Amino acid sequence: MKQPQRGGASTPRQPERTVDVQAFIDAERFSPFQWMILVLCFLVVAADGFDTAAIGFIAPSLVQEWGIARSALGPVMSAALVGLGIGALAAGPCADRIGRKTVLVLSVFFFGLWSLAAAKATSIESLTVLRFFTGLGLGAAMPNAVTLMSEYAPARIRAVAVNAMFCGFSGGLALGGIMSAWLIPQFGWHSVLVAGGVGPIALTVLLLLMLPESAQFLAVRKRADQRIARILQRIAPQAPFAGCRFTSTDVRRQPDATRGQWALAIILSGRYRFGTLMLWLAYFMGLLIYYLLTNWLPTLFKDTGFSGEKAALMTSLFPLGGILGNLCVGWVMDRFAGHRVIAFTYVLVGALVLLVGLGVGHQVWLGALIFLTGTVVTSAVTSMSALAASFYPTRARATGVAWMLGIGRVGGVAGALVGAALMGLGWKFGAVFSLLAVPAVIAAAGVLLMMRRVPLGESFGEDAAAGDVAGAVAID
Numbered sequence: 001m002k003q004p005q006r007g008g009a010s011t012p013r014q015p016e017r018t019v020d021v022q023a024f025i026d027a028e029r030f031s032p033f034q035w036m037i038l039v040l041c042f043l044v045v046a047a048d049g050f051d052t053a054a055i056g057f058i059a060p061s062l063v064q065e066w067g068i069a070r071s072a073l074g075p076v077m078s079a080a081l082v083g084l085g086i087g088a089l090a091a092g093p094c095a096d097r098i099g100r101k102t103v104l105v106l107s108v109f110f111f112g113l114w115s116l117a118a119a120k121a122t123s124i125e126s127l128t129v130l131r132f133f134t135g136l137g138l139g140a141a142m143p144n145a146v147t148l149m150s151e152y153a154p155a156r157i158r159a160v161a162v163n164a165m166f167c168g169f170s171g172g173l174a175l176g177g178i179m180s181a182w183l184i185p186q187f188g189w190h191s192v193l194v195a196g197g198v199g200p201i202a203l204t205v206l207l208l209l210m211l212p213e214s215a216q217f218l219a220v221r222k223r224a225d226q227r228i229a230r231i232l233q234r235i236a237p238q239a240p241f242a243g244c245r246f247t248s249t250d251v252r253r254q255p256d257a258t259r260g261q262w263a264l265a266i267i268l269s270g271r272y273r274f275g276t277l278m279l280w281l282a283y284f285m286g287l288l289i290y291y292l293l294t295n296w297l298p299t300l301f302k303d304t305g306f307s308g309e310k311a312a313l314m315t316s317l318f319p320l321g322g323i324l325g326n327l328c329v330g331w332v333m334d335r336f337a338g339h340r341v342i343a344f345t346y347v348l349v350g351a352l353v354l355l356v357g358l359g360v361g362h363q364v365w366l367g368a369l370i371f372l373t374g375t376v377v378t379s380a381v382t383s384m385s386a387l388a389a390s391f392y393p394t395r396a397r398a399t400g401v402a403w404m405l406g407i408g409r410v411g412g413v414a415g416a417l418v419g420a421a422l423m424g425l426g427w428k429f430g431a432v433f434s435l436l437a438v439p440a441v442i443a444a445a446g447v448l449l450m451m452r453r454v455p456l457g458e459s460f461g462e463d464a465a466a467g468d469v470a471g472a473v474a475i476d
Helices: 021-027 032-066 070-098 100-118 124-152 155-187 190-210 215-220 225-235 249-253 263-267 273-303 308-316 322-333 338-358 363-391 394-424 429-435 437-449 462-468
Strands: 017-020 244-247 473-475
Touching (some): 021 155, 021 215, 032 070, 032 225, 070 100, 100 124, 124 155, 124 363, 225 244, 273 363, 273 437, 322 338, 338 429, 363 394
């Protein structure tokens, strides 16, 4: 047998291929695998919407069955909102450390479990505590669904994909109303909370079996190249990944000083701090407008002389255009600078609320304006999540989105309180709507200013720029 020659020329080592995960996703078509992720995230948000609104659906039955005053439901109504804020603030940093899928699955299971427990409540005190725990899960689910969807959507359709996912919230609200109208007369108020628990727990099983971890998260954490290859193979089955190493564009662009930092430290670092504060300000003001109108429109209409039935009908026009508006604004954001699109949308909000204040007495005109106002307000608030997801790097994205959502919840509570204060001061329909132009303008200014210290192409839209990486595969 011939022995191998010593000292002879050795076989040249093949260069290792490096695949940029985001650039690869941007270069491929939106595959059936990504559609499945969109549907699963849509269902998570729909379950979130159902359980968030459940207490409103069962409130009249609680008042009647427990013989309590409506004012006694105040703590129960606010408990979930408080939990939502805390859950969002805690979940983002956790997801940036241990993974989006892990936190998302746990949060969906968590709010489903506590909704089931709330169905057994026998007092206002116990229901308040259980709704708080339900809110923790609800608050943790939303930002992780946004983050995961944004990291699997190509840059060219990212905003419209995230906004389409958010349409699930409106779907959950509508489903909750329809199911409550049938369930409560048949089985009592408990059945609504049972449905709000069984659905998410069943969804947890689907998420465990079908939902992938974020490939970008795995690349940033330098984990499991083979696992990333299997995920990306489901997006493009013909792509060759044998022997590949995976990376993420924003890791290369991130300053060395921020690497290894906690995600919260990154979003509050000098590079992102100003933009973060402006995002919080804009989202706070957007939710203040949204929740003030959602909570107080029926009262405002009745004060202008509308009957209870007509007041309810007019109020129902407010959320109807949200789904179409979300998709339209998302589509425009994918074609122009997203922060400018949202700023313009908030300017439209300001103009419309001023017009609504002048439209009292003309019911058709007023109805059309209420519909348009609801469409634009909902679209502006919803699109902020897509904007935040694009603004932050992968290593801090879940935290950035979650903290914006958590801080914004304070704006929702403030909206309800400001409305109550204005009603107490005797403010009328036109004056209240005219006042809402102020937070709309502040929100528009905040979104416009957020990019002042972070040039375009360095943070916001950097994932879009990743699509220009030649061939999405580089040779080291």
